[in-house]
Amino acid sequence: MASRAQPIVVGVADIKNRSQKVEDAIEPAQLMVQAVLEAITDTGLSKPKAKELREAIDSVSVVATWTWNYSDLPGLLAEKIGARPGYRTQSEHGGNSPAKLFDEAARRISSRESNVAVVAGGEALASLAACITAGKMPPPGWTVPDQGGKTVSVSDVSTMGENIGTTHSIGLPIHVYPLYENAFRAHRGQTIKQNNEESAELYGRFAKVAEQNPFAWNYGEPAVESHTIGTVSKKNRMICFPYPLLMNAFNNINLAGACILTSTEYATELGISENRWIYPLGGAGTSDSDKFWERPNFYSSPSISSSLDAGLKVSGLKKEEIDIFDFYSCFPIVPKLACQHLGLPTTKYEKPITLLGGLTSFGGAGNNYSMHALTAMVRELRKGNARNGLVLANGGVATYQHVVCLSNHPRRSPYPMQNILAKILRETPVPNVDERVEGPATIETYTVDFGRDGKPKRGFIIGRLTENNHRFVANEGDVKTLAQLASETREPIGRKGWVTRSEDGRNLFRFEGSEKL
CATH class of the missing domain: 2.40.50.840 (OB fold (Dihydrolipoamide Acetyltransferase, E2P))
Structure with missing residues (x-):
């Protein structure tokens, strides 16, 4: 039996199509192609060796896109980059997907089921919105959509089927995350004013990060100040209390990202310089109930806490050994819950808790936000100023989580071959729920x-x-x-x-x- 391989990330890339003109619209699949090809270039290989790497791709994992219905997106991406992978998969919808696919790709490299793996995702929601506003179809060349595909809606609760939530018109992210923020505030004894100021300061710091990030949707624009974020106005109207618009994810973006993983052996054979190598250390993830009304409480997240603990454990790290974090941040409550569990300050933190700037300022890239966190983490670790990093990817309505740890130093043991957490947490007691009450x-x-x-x-x-x-x-x-x-x-x-x-x-x-x- 062959010994296990050491998985490494050798190439990363992010693509941004900032134009919102209909004639400039590029479909998600093509943005992903650009990201993969740039990630190959990022390895630093010569053209002949880069071609060899591309042709050796035997695993393609794609994050499901909100923008467009594809009948076989992994197959389409493989075809467009000129690869013939034996393994192709597309994630379910959820912001945890990039980290989950990345972790699974590292496992396949380690077990030698795969030699070169691509993990990619992308959205063109800004271009799609521009087409809809103009009453036009996307430019010629976009893939014919799969009419039987599932359309994602973040604005229509009726698409979620009949249940106790939809009976009361609640169940969208804009509804459920505020339930947690309000409960978290009351649990900690904060006033409403104190809570708003904390969220505004948190997102103000995040906006400063996005201001310096060339891949952020708002890059080049002055960061929105904390006072503006926390003040309700015509341009910053209240959406669902306590979150005004600037504390909600902004989804109208055109972004794609990709990571290329292989083994240290193959990277050495190709001649990829070791200064490009970043080591996945391990990953883990779980979820709470899909039915938000069946959660243990609304001031903590067992799935976030368990995923953080397990991700650290399988990576052989203590929380103190993490130098940089990127916590998913569709709403302020997610990084707050992560900070609370790890004992980190929410606003006065010294170690970075976002590398991107959050889904408001960087841009809520559909399910794919944390792909950009992974690419940013790789770049940051390559600089050598930090040793270990952690990415927390969140999906659903604080439902699905996956944590991945990376380092510029290798593991001392083989990469973990399984997720040590159950798919759904059922250990914490949940209150009885009555549908009709008086x-x-x-x-x-x-x-x-x-x-x-x-x-x-x-x-x-x-x-x-x-x-x-x-x-x-x-x-x-x-x-x-x-x-x-x-x-x-x-x-x-x-x-x-x-x-x-x-x-x-x-x-x-x-x-x-x-x-x-």
Whole structure:
């Protein structure tokens, strides 16, 4: 039996198509092709050797794209780069996918199932939006879309099927992450004002990082200041409390990224300089329930905590040995939860917790944001100023996680061959959930959806029944309750009220003092 190989990253690349003109629109597959070819160039090989590397690609892993439905995206990418891989795969939808695919590619290199592996992803959401706005089709040459493919929507809860969430019109990322932020604030004893200032300072620091990142969508523009991020205005309207627009992911971008992995043996054979080598140390990931109402609580994330711990463990590292981090940051709560678990300061940190600048300022590259974190981590580790780095990739509604650790020094033992975590965490007890409820109750967490006019539109409540402590989902029961939920001064969490049933199947919550039905 052949000994295990040592996986390394030898090439990385990021592609940005900043033009939003319809005639300049480039489809995701082609952006990925550009990224892969540039990643091959990044190895520093001569043209003949680069051709040899390209033809040796036997594994192609692609992050599912939001932009376009492809019938066989891995196969299309392989064809366009001139490779004939025996292994081709496309991820499920989720921001954890880049790290997960990267970890799996490293395992295949280690086990000698693969010699050269490509991991890539890309989006052209800005170009697609430009086409839709202009009422035009993309330019000729775009791949004919797969009509039977699944379309991703981050703005229509009705596409999520019938369940207790959609009955109450809740379940999108813009709804669920605020549930966590509000609960996290109350759990720590913060005021609403203190919490807003913390989030604004965090994202203000992130914006400064993106300002210096040439691959960031906002590169070349002055970073948005913390005060602006935390102040609600016409240009920064409240989306779902407590997050105004500048604390939400910005998805209208055209970005792609790619990593090329191989073994130290093959890299030596080709003549790739060791100063290009970066070593994957290990990875791990898990998820919480897809049903957000079946989470243990809303002030912590077992999947984030477990993935961080397991990722460090399999990499043979302690948290203190990590020099640079990139925490996924679609909303402020994700890096906050990661910092809380690792004992890092949320805003006064010394070790970097983002290399990109977050999904607001760098750009929320669909499922592919953390691919850019991996490429940035490789570049940073090549400089030699830091030894070890960690990437936390998050997906769903704080659902799916995957952590990968990298280093400019090799592992002392073979690369871990399996994910040590279960696919779904079921160890932490979850409260009983009742679909239709009535009686006195207390708010566990909440958020408020705001309209484009800046006024509260609908309230979403996760509550507990006084009688049995069962959990329920509800909407606001009257305008007074909605106004109180939208308060920027009084904390709704822990307040008591009354929940009733409506004729349309929803639960309606009112604060004490409001009239009952």
